[in-house]
Amino acid sequence: MTGYLLRRLLQLVPVLLGISVVAFLFLHALPGDPARTMLGPRAPAAQVEALRHDLGLDRPLPAQFADFLGRLAQGDLGRSIRRREPVTAELARTFPATLELAAAAMVVALAVGVPLGIAAALRRGSWIDALCTGLSLVGTSIPIFWLGLMLVLVFASELRWLPFGGRAEVPFPVLTGFYTIDSLLSGNPVAVVDVWAHLVLPAVTLSSVPLAIVARMTRSSLLETLGQDYVRTALAKGLTPRQAVLRHAFRNALLPVVTVTGLEFGYLLGGAVLTETVFQWPGLGRLIVEAVFARDYPVVQGGVLVAAAAFALVNLVVDLLYGVLDPRARDE
């Protein structure tokens, strides 16, 4: 097991290296110049040149990339061109925000999607099945931006139940960057409630796509399993339908659900730009997009690397879960 884990983690290194190369090349192939973007159209040419030199942008690409790799090996991702802050500091600020939001969204998606999918599969053709199919369709096709604004309009602007956006109103010391944890550590119940209140609307908004996919996948996977011989056998030997489903069918039906959950969670970890924008959530997605527009190369590079690493790690966890759920996968 440990050997397997180590091997998988080692395999990550060339993957991430490859992603860095691709990100680096794509970024530098984009027209547009960080020095000009930063200084604006009115800066004299000599000054743009000086800044390009300072940032090392006048050096050949391979030299710039070698620099990047050299620093990366020491855990240094460079400094943001725009803010002049270490990229690691920017990532340390935004990634926990994204992780917290993505986790909350996945919890909502699983808590609603799985039961809904099961109920739909068990009562095929009923109203709940129609609801599941309808919600899946709406969830995958509704524009996130619009959904977010509508939720804000109803629950923040009109009903005033929940805040408009941001991560917290009540101050508390930030230790881990995960506000749900930090507010708990502060021992201030008002801060805890405040943090959770801020999490609700963005999490619900962000959950719309994974919820739809999880519900649909649960439903179809369970339906397929229910048609299998061993379920018929279980029923024939006298198990109640409830026991047959919970003990036998459900566990097998779960495999594809785990796969899509992992994929969806991985996507969310790259940041959810639209949700983050509507809810002023200071996450990784917004950081990367703003950095792309500003041609803030070090930040984009660092952001892409973290997002890719997170995606790969989630996939690793999914593979390990396979082993838990399906003994055959363990042997392989």
Place this chain on the structure above:
Amino acid sequence: MRRRGFLGLSLAALVGASCGARPDTPAGAAPAPPADGTLIVGKADDPVGLDPAALTDLESIQVTESLFDTLVRFGDGTLDVEPALAESWTSSADGRTWTFRLREGVRFHDGEPCDAGAVAWNYARQIGGDPGRFAYWGIIWGTPSKVTSVQAVDRRTVRVHLREPFAPFLDSMALSYFGVSSPAAVQRSGDDYFKHPVGTGPFRFAEWVPQERVVLERFDGHWGGAPPLGRVVFRPIPDANSRQMQLRAGAVHLVTQVILETVEDLQRDPSVRVVSEPGMNVGFLAFNNRRLEDRRVRQALRCAVDMPALVDGLFRSMARPASGPLPPPVWGRLDRGPEPYDPERARRLLAEAGHPDGLSLDLWYMSVSRPYMPEPRAIGEALQAMLAEVGVTVDLQTSDWSQYLDSTARGEYDLCLLGWVGDHGDPDNYLFTLFDSQNIDTEVGGSNLFLYRNAEVDGLLRRARTLLPRAEREPLYLRAQEILLEDAPWAPMAYADQVAAHHPALEGFRLHPTGMLRLARARWRR
């Protein structure tokens, strides 16, 4: 069952919301002003940093404006320079030495005295500093810097030495980017000073949680008297719809960059007050003077477009048609009104220039909107339709903003949309920057993106920036603008107003022409 009830409730709320019902407040009533007197400002973006010397963007400088003072400043609502940290000033006869007499007893927020030594230290830091970090210094004073040294003559006297006389010197010194920092604080914080700013302004820095909020608190020791507001919070709200929704609900009290589509709606809402002020910008259709070498072609393009109609249709009454490079708050304007729309003359001029069957051109439109160019694509399409009338076939093109700025500055276009926002009220900031041939650079990119070259204009503009008395400079600028009218290097489009909206109980707030938010006199009506 519970879930069904919840769903029903949300649907009811959604319907209620779309019908305009407001359950908490009676229709149209303003939310109560905050009990603790805090002003929350909703802005489009978080600051990049809070060290004014290291900034180049409006979003950041709008925050530091309240933290720092400059030697001189612009008056409320005007572009006239008035005393600030300096009580008085004189210039030597040759215009190369300026002497400032500082106000007595001014202290930084950290208690250190703001004396001549501190002021001189601030400018020395920028003159000798890294040109990437102190970008605005280079933008205003050039590379190498026109300001060669700043000297503390005695405790209250600062002397600034210039390489050559520079007429916009005093206006430039009033720019918020040249706010004075506490030298002790800069040295204490080192590279992190941009997160721990210390100035002499009416508010002191309290907290910055990046992407969440910047908090300022009243500075009781300000030389101009303590401001009425106790606390100001700047909150980045990137989505404009969300910004306005929060304003209406009272979650924020002042928003900038109001979306033009919603201005009329907001103006009708008694729970919000919309304020607008003429801005210092000019939006324009640029001609590439190298590719469109024949003046008659440029003149034809200019009179083929009906700018007043376009501004009327697409700027939602928040702009006026432009007549030249200088917007209304700036002195030295030659105002002959917008170019008369005359497609007949345009066709004739094109025929004379050898294009009786018209010609084909690329028109680049911006991928981002700005107050001086609210809907670039729609504007591009309107221009395309108007130009088609006179036989000019226009191919619309765009690219992302960074690339757009880069390629237009190098003159890689036939026609393009862009605008200019002046730093201060000196005509040099517009005319010299945009039209002097010194500012052409097709390699790195220059501010004369028209690639316009006229020796007489160059001569007038260069002479005007070395003379000090306004009376001597004005005729030179008027003459230069006359030549520009004739040469038609561009087609000026619009001067856009700046628009903000705030809580109706907020008083004493006015947008400054430079785009700054003056909060020192803002107060809540009780």
